[in-house]
Amino acid sequence: MNRYVWEMNVMEAFLRTIYDESHIKINEPLRNYAYTKIGGSADVLVFPVNEEQVQQTLQYADLHEIPVTILGNASNVLIRDGGIRGIVMNLTLMNGIERQGNKVIAKGGASLIETSRFALSHTLSGLEFACGIPGTVGGAVYMNAGAYGGEVSDVIDHAVVLTVAGERRILSKDELGLEYRNSAVAKQNLIVLEATFTLRPGVREEMEAKMNELTFLRESKQPLEYPSCGSVFKRPPNLFAGKLIQDAGLQGVRIGGAQVSTKHAGFIVNVGESTSDDYLSVIRLVQQKVKEAFDVELQMEVKVIGEDE
Numbered sequence: 370m371n372r373y374v375w376e377m378n379v380m381e382a383f384l385r386t387i388y389d390e391s392h393i394k395i396n397e398p399l400r401n402y403a404y405t406k407i408g409g410s411a412d413v414l415v416f417p418v419n420e421e422q423v424q425q426t427l428q429y430a431d432l433h434e435i436p437v438t439i440l441g442n443a444s445n446v447l448i449r450d451g452g453i454r455g456i457v458m459n460l461t462l463m464n465g466i467e468r469q470g471n472k473v474i475a476k477g478g479a480s481l482i483e484t485s486r487f488a489l490s491h492t493l494s495g496l497e498f499a500c501g502i503p504g505t506v507g508g509a510v511y512m513n514a515g516a517y518g519g520e521v522s523d524v525i526d527h528a529v530v531l532t533v534a535g536e537r538r539i540l541s542k543d544e545l546g547l548e549y550r551n552s553a554v555a556k557q558n559l560i561v562l563e564a565t566f567t568l569r570p571g572v573r574e575e576m577e578a579k580m581n582e583l584t585f586l587r588e589s590k591q592p593l594e595y596p597s598c599g600s601v602f603k604r605p606p607n608l609f610a611g612k613l614i615q616d617a618g619l620q621g622v623r624i625g626g627a628q629v630s631t632k633h634a635g636f637i638v639n640v641g642e643s644t645s646d647d648y649l650s651v652i653r654l655v656q657q658k659v660k661e662a663f664d665v666e667l668q669m670e671v672k673v674i675g676e677d678e
Contacts, residue, residue, distance in 0.1 A: 403443040406596040409452025427535035441505030451676035477507030477561040494571025501587040507561035522547035529563040592630040595638035611635030
């Protein structure tokens with residue numbers, strides 16, 4: 370039983386004082402917002418449009434001990450079938466991007482792909498690597514997202530964040546503690562409102578060619594025709610997770626609606642109404658078999674959130 374049932378009406382009534390009707394949804398299926406097309410319902414799902422709404426929501430939740438979960442594009446997230454209790458905040462409406470000199474300033478809910486395209490339109494180089502990463506800027510800072518030899522830590526200057534209690538902070542690159550698929554944002558459960566990237570003047574034709582090349586590589590090698598959470602596992606030192614999985618004979622292995630991709634073994638795809646249990650069962654099987662075959666422990670890159678059904 371939902372332990373927040375007794376206060377749902379009160380919580381909903383408060384949230385309706387700060388959110389427009391179209392920006393608040395009750396008992397909303399989160400699979401509609403996730404790249405995996407998997408996930409149970411949120412008790413309350415809200416779409417803030419400014420920092421004040423985020424702060425008010427966090428402060429109310431902190432006062433009443435209501436859990437808050439932040440979602441962007443949910444591209445590297447697996448949401449369990451039991452859904453998420455309390456308040457889920459989807460930040461994708463906070464998506465403004467602007468230029469100041471050689472800097473690009475993007476809100477936390479802005480698409481990382483759109484941010485890289487914005488930089489291209491202003492002939493500012495450095496974000497080309499991000500042209501195919503489907504997450505938001507906030508999610509990219511959270512996990513120090515990267516691809517094809519580049520990552521957020523290469524170009525970020527600073528970020529504006531909120532604590533879970535709604536306290537605003539500005540963190541320098543050093544304070545963000547960016548490391549391979551991790552950060553101080555993740556460790557301290559911070560919320561990214563805005564990130565500033567320091568770029569350099571580029572040559573548009575060269576930038577465009579690089580982005581076209583990376584897009585081709587992504588589309589030709591990744592199973593984009595199926596829902597997935599992207600690359601499931603972190604890269605082991607001096608190894609490649611996909612190669613290990615392939616060499617362990619696991620490509621094409623399926624449990625329920627979840628399958629190790631036949632196109633790229635580092636991906637697990639939803640090939641037919643997969644549940645989160647199906648997906649997690651494939652993950653555990655892959656980890657077990659790779660450990661047995663190569664004595665390598667694959668660490669998950671994807672974040673698993675929510676409750677069992």
